[in-house]
Amino acid sequence: MTAVQQSPPAGPPAPATQAPPARRGSAGRLRHAPEKPPAGVARLLPRTVAARVRALTALSLVLLVVLLGIGWAAVANAREGVRVIGHDAGPQVVATGDLYFQLSDMDAQLANALLIGDAPGGGRDQAVARYDDNRRKAGDALLKAAKLADETTENNTARDLLDALGRYERLAGQALLLDRQSPHPSGPPSQQVTELYRQAADLMKLDLLPKAYNLTLDNGTLVRHTYEDRRSAVLMGRTGVLVAGVALLATLAGFQLYLAKRFRRLLNVPLALATIGTLVLVGAGTLMLSGQAGHLRKAKEEGFDSILALSRTRAISNSANADETRFLLDPGRADAYEQVYLSKSQTVLYLKAGNLTQYNAAVQKDLSFEPGRAPFLGFLGTEANRPAESAEQKAQLVNVMNGVLRDYRKVQANDRRMRDLVKGGQRDQAVAARGAAGADFTRYDRSLQALIGIHRKAFDDAVRDGDGGTSGWYAVLPAAGAAIALLVLAGVRPRLAEYRWSK
Known part of the structure; x- marks a missing residue:
């Protein structure tokens, strides 16, 4: 009987994802199917020890280049800031500030010479000599400003100033010559002389001084923008x-740990030296850049700003002092000169007052102050409220500032006395009092110069420190970078050779 072959019972089909069965080789061992290659981001990661070592080396060198590039750019910005503030636009602003003072003092001395006339012992020759001295200084300051000018508008302004100064000197010379031809031992000069002086004064007030101030503003704006940007x-x-340095240090530390674990070495000396070198470079670079930012701040805020403001204070004070002379010299414009004097005085030291009498009474009150809490505004108020860097500097500034305020009160008291004499019909006595008050104004002006000198020293010190702070860094950065890179390569090369030998 023939056996009937039965088919195997039907069962569920094998899943489509079931792995193919292992095959037996000739020796009877199982052979597994090859692994699939990694997909996605994993494909980009190094898969061998040598590849990982090379990748970490490349990452370290790239971060080192980034660190050096950022450091180089920061040093360049610091040097540019010091150059503009300390050697270019900053000195030009100071020069134009001096120019503004010399121009205003020229007009003041011209008014003094015309007011004194031929009065015996009046000091006319001294006023003319000071006028000539200011004229020479103004010319020198203008030439210096023109040399420092690097913009077309600045050159044009300097050229216009030279032209206007020539016209002013011509009018001043005519007024002085005509006044000598028509002597007046007492009383105001002739109407013709007064008219020539009015033309010269208007030229100074409406043309020369605004142009000089424009030079100051243009370069002051450049200094401010350079300071903020740099x-x-x-x-x-x-x-x-700091960020690039920390990333590089973390990479080098991780690299050190990887080599220690993979090659069973406790320490890779060249790599450790590279890490220490990076730490020193990052620390020194951070300290240097912090110092440069501090030098720029000191040069701008503690030096330049105060020098500029006090130079303006000195020039405006001198112009106000000339308005006292104009008040006596030109009775036809006396009311206008008195109002201008009040406006200029409040620009220097602002106290709330409706007229000159009220202002003088307010000035004579106690003006003692604590830095940051000055009971007055204006240029002197701004100076009194400037922060000091140290207790010693604070004490010095307060001491000099109190001297300025004391001398300013004396100047205002003299002004009040002179105007009271004029109102009392004692013009000759007012002219004599005006001459005697010159010594007090000179003392006030010297107090301002002493205050300017403190800030000029701070400015010069900050610029000198800024110049020295980046000295040598253009050599330090590439040298340090080359040394660190060589140390990294020196630490990696034996490990790669060891890996190839072990294979």
Whole structure:
């Protein structure tokens, strides 16, 4: 009987994802199917020890280049800021500030010479000599400003100033010559002389002084923008150096641990030296950039700003002093000169007052102050409220500032006395009092110069420190970078050779 072959019972089909069965080789061992290659981001990661070592080496070198590039750019920004503030636009602003003072003093001395006339012992020759001295100084300051000018508008303004100064000198010379031909031992000069002086004074007030101030404003704006941009760039560079440095240090530390674990070496000496070198470079670079930001701030805020404001204070004070002379010299414009004097006085030291009498009474009150709490405004109020860097500097500034305020009160008291004499019909006595008050104004002006001198020293010190702070860094950065890179390569090469030998 023939056996009937039965088919195997039907069962569920094998899943489609079931792995193919292992095959037996000739020796009876199982052979597994080859692994699938990694997909996605995993495909980009190094898969061998040598590839990982090379990748970490490349990452370290790239971060090193980034660190050096950020440091180089930050040093360049610091040097540019010091150059503009300390050697270019900053000195030009100071020069134009001096120019403004010399021009205003020229007009003041011209008014003094015309007011004194031929009065015996009046000091006319001294006033003319000071006028000539200011004229020479104004010419020198103008030439210096023209040399420092690097913009077309600045050159044009300087050229216009030279032309206007020539016209002013011509009018002043005519007024002085005509006044000598028509002597007046007492009383105001002739109407013709007064008219010539009015033309010269209007030229000074409406043309020369505004142009000189425009030069100051143009370069002052350049200094302010340069300070804001460069100091911000230096601080950003410092942050970039820290971030890039920390990333490089973390990479080098991780690299050290990987080599220690994979090659069973406790320490890779060249790599450790590279890490220490990076730490020193990042620390030194951060400190240097912090110092440069501080030098820029000191040069701008503690030096330049105060020098500029006090130079303006000195020039406006001198112009107001000339308005006292004009008040006596030109009775036809006496009311206008008195109002202008009040306006200029409040610009220098502002106290609330409706007229000159009220202002003088307010000035004579106690003006003692604590830095940051001055009971007055104006240029002197701004100076009194400036923060001091140290207790010693604070005490010095307060002491000199109190001297300025004391001398300013004396100047205002003299002005009140002179005007009271005029109102009392004692013009000759007022002219004599005006001459005697010159010594008090000179003392006030010297107090301002002493205050300017403190800030000029701070400015010069900050610029000198800024110049020295980046000295040598253009050599330090590439040299340090080359040394660190060589140490990294020196630490990696034996391990790669060891890996190839072990294979």
